[in-house]
Amino acid sequence: MSDERQPLLKVRDLTVTFGKGAHAVSAVAGVSFDIYEGETLGLVGESGCGKSTTGKALMKIVAPSSGTVELDGVDITHQRGRALRQARTRMQMIFQDPISSLNPRRRVRGIVAEPLDAWKTVTGEQRDRLVDELLNQVGIDPEVYGDRYARQFSGGQCQRISIARALAMRPQLLICDEVVSALDVSVQAQILNLLEDLKAEYGLTLLFIAHDLAVVKNISDRVAVMYLGRIGEIGPSEVLYEAPAHPYTKFLLGASLEADPDSAPTGAVLEGEPPSPLDPPSGCRFRSRCPYATERCAREEPVLTEVAPGHQVACHFPFIAQ
Amino acid sequence: MSERLLEVTDLRTTFRTVTGAVPAVGGVSFDLHGNETLGIVGESGSGKTVLARTIMGLQPRTNVEVTGSVLLNGHQVVGASERTMRTMWATEVAMVFQDPMTSLNPVMRIGRQIDETLRVRLGMDRHAARARAIELLTMVGIPSAQSRYRAYPTELSGGMRQRVVIATALACSPKLIIADEPTTGLDVTIQAQILNLLDSLKEQLSMSVILITHDLGVVATRATRIIVMYAGQIVEMGDTRDVFFHHRMPYTRALLDSSPKVTNAPHTRLAVIPGRPPNLSTPQPGCAFAPRCAYATERCHVEAPTLVDASAPGHRFACWNPLPETSDREAR
Numbered sequence: 208m209s210d211e212r213q214p215l216l217k218v219r220d221l222t223v224t225f226g227k228g229a230h231a232v233s234a235v236a237g238v239s240f241d242i243y244e245g246e247t248l249g250l251v252g253e254s255g256c257g258k259s260t261t262g263k264a265l266m267k268i269v270a271p272s273s274g275t276v277e278l279d280g281v282d283i284t285h286q287r288g289r290a291l292r293q294a295r296t297r298m299q300m301i302f303q304d305p306i307s308s309l310n311p312r313r314r315v316r317g318i319v320a321e322p323l324d325a326w327k328t329v330t331g332e333q334r335d336r337l338v339d340e341l342l343n344q345v346g347i348d349p350e351v352y353g354d355r356y357a358r359q360f361s362g363g364q365c366q367r368i369s370i371a372r373a374l375a376m377r378p379q380l381l382i383c384d385e386v387v388s389a390l391d392v393s394v395q396a397q398i399l400n401l402l403e404d405l406k407a408e409y410g411l412t413l414l415f416i417a418h419d420l421a422v423v424k425n426i427s428d429r430v431a432v433m434y435l436g437r438i439g440e441i442g443p444s445e446v447l448y449e450a451p452a453h454p455y456t457k458f459l460l461g462a463s464l465e466a467d468p469d470s471a472p473t474g475a476v477l478e479g480e481p482p483s484p485l486d487p488p489s490g491c492r493f494r495s496r497c498p499y500a501t502e503r504c505a506r507e508e509p510v511l512t513e514v515a516p517g518h519q520v521a522c523h524f525p526f527i528a529q
Numbered sequence: 530m531s532e533r534l535l536e537v538t539d540l541r542t543t544f545r546t547v548t549g550a551v552p553a554v555g556g557v558s559f560d561l562h563g564n565e566t567l568g569i570v571g572e573s574g575s576g577k578t579v580l581a582r583t584i585m586g587l588q589p590r591t592n593v594e595v596t597g598s599v600l601l602n603g604h605q606v607v608g609a610s611e612r613t614m615r616t617m618w619a620t621e622v623a624m625v626f627q628d629p630m631t632s633l634n635p636v637m638r639i640g641r642q643i644d645e646t647l648r649v650r651l652g653m654d655r656h657a658a659r660a661r662a663i664e665l666l667t668m669v670g671i672p673s674a675q676s677r678y679r680a681y682p683t684e685l686s687g688g689m690r691q692r693v694v695i696a697t698a699l700a701c702s703p704k705l706i707i708a709d710e711p712t713t714g715l716d717v718t719i720q721a722q723i724l725n726l727l728d729s730l731k732e733q734l735s736m737s738v739i740l741i742t743h744d745l746g747v748v749a750t751r752a753t754r755i756i757v758m759y760a761g762q763i764v765e766m767g768d769t770r771d772v773f774f775h776h777r778m779p780y781t782r783a784l785l786d787s788s789p790k791v792t793n794a795p796h797t798r799l800a801v802i803p804g805r806p807p808n809l810s811t812p813q814p815g816c817a818f819a820p821r822c823a824y825a826t827e828r829c830h831v832e833a834p835t836l837v838d839a840s841a842p843g844h845r846f847a848c849w850n851p852l853p854e855t856s857d858r859e860a861r
Contacts, residue, residue: 253716396787464746
């Protein structure tokens with residue numbers, strides 16, 4: 208379905224390795240995916256699976272060890288200096304902790320104007336107008352709150368200000384790293400709706416990184432599931448949630464808690480904990496916790512294979528509807 | 530139903546601050562029976578943690594005023610001296626806090642931390658305490674407990690640390706465990722493990738559990754009864770199914786509607802509650818939820834509603850304009 212569309216972001220065999228020699232940790236161990244223009248790709252996984260590192264490597268906040276990241280057909284992996292900074296204006300990242308993402312001693316208007324001032328794309332009056340417009344759009348009244356300090360705001364409001372700042376340079380791609388996980392449900396709903404509105408208004412493409420499966424389902428067109436530095440399954444969110452093909456996806460969905468007393472009590476619970484990325488299991492990285500693992504899983508590393516149009520899974524024995 | 534384990538009557542916890550009194554818990558009454566799981570849900574600042582700490586008798590004595598009554602297995606907690614409380618902690622009631630790293634001593638081996646409770650509270654000797662500690666570690670599902678006994682908290686993962694905290698809480702077989710956001714910050718698969726563990730321990734040891742959380746999903750299938758808190762007060766309480774499907778208070782409805790669901794289609798627009806929870810240091814007359822409520826009338830801004838009975842036994846709500854009494858499940 209999306210074959211004719213050109214991906215806005217093309218990631219191939221991305222790896223990020225921290226440390227050297229025996230202490231080397233592959234936080235991201237060969238990840239490939241595309242994000243098409245105008246879509247939202249959800250990236251889920253447990254802590255330590257490398258989802259945040261993937262997001263940071265796309266922005267080159269951490270340097271990828273190998274692999275390529277192409278933005279709109281241009282390889283940015285080896286860009287440096289001004290060219291890299293220029294590329295970064297087209298992709299912006301919002302972080303988990305909204306309060307520590309903002310300088311508590313700066314005023315809201317100054318924070319949002321920072322990217323504009325750094326690039327000097329607009330001047331004086333235009334800049335002030337743009338800042339007020341952005342603040343209005345994220346639901347912060349610039350007349351009342353524009354000159355307050357960042358420390359005077361609640362978590363939800365700080366997240367709104369972070370979003371306004373990220374949008375100042377009109378990026379094409381917004382990387383949202385656990386942007387709602389620190390917020391209360393009612394505020395979380397406000398921010399999720401705001402992201403949907405802004406996405407429509409600015410024609411944004413989103414990479415939405417989160418651990419909460421319900422949140423990801425609500426916002427994403429497609430979802431990728433990561434485990435220990437690798438993508439286990441990627442597909443349209445409806446398909447992936449209704450008919451997960453990878454055993455890990457199935458367990459993850461089974462463990463997620465639905466706010467419904469009639470929902471099935473969590474059935475099969477995944478035993479154990481993710482192994483250390485310092486010493487990942489041979490073959491399939493999930494095999495040490497997988498009840499279906501066989502000898503082949505220990506020997507041979509599964510690669511992402513298409514099981515249905517747009518639905519890929521990296522498993523030797525995927526669940527496929529007959 | 531079994532006897533009352535906990536009776537809370539008109540409990541008020543007020544913090545005296547430089548900017549004035551903050552009624553963090555403003556008149557809360559409820560009962561808890563034996564071998565029951567009670568869920569307390571609310572957003573941050575709703576007073577659920579303060580309530581838990583007050584029931585535990587953990588509030589500091591300075592600048593905090595606690596009135597009302599908390600009868601824990603017949604013992605009065607409000608106004609009790611720390612010495613009296615010490616006889617109740619661990620044997621009557623124990624608490625599991627949100628962050629396992631800060632509730633454990635980082636420079637003390639985990640076995641010692643469990644031992645300590647056993648030796649001080651139950652007067653066990655070293656060898657007996659050690660054997661019991663290993664037994665407890667096994668019970669909470671820590672693999673190779675014998676060798677983990679000598680591990681430091683930093684050597685364990687978050688889920689394992691929370692298991693250790695639960696083992697410590699269980700050490701003196703309390704009748705009530707108060708778990709304050711025990712799985713917040715843990716991964717979903719680990720969260721399921723910990724909640725299952727609490728459930729099975731509750732049955733095994735016939736304890737009661739108070740499960741405090743902001744996540745309705747955590748209490749939906751675990752709690753027998755649910756209390757919904759807002760701005761330091763109970764706004765609705767009742768059996769889990771009544772609260773989920775026959776809620777009368779608009780806040781409960783709003784809380785349920787604003788949480789994303791796995792069954793939602795992508796790009797489902799979530800219902801939002803406008804505005805923010807009130808600032809408790811500047812008390813407003815009337816219902817605390819009124820400024821954010823879609824059903825608020827003039828009366829709501831003037832007169833505070835009290836809890837009234839709904840049709841189902843034990844189901845109570847505080848609202849002047851309650852939602853109609855229909856089965857929400859059928860309505861959807």
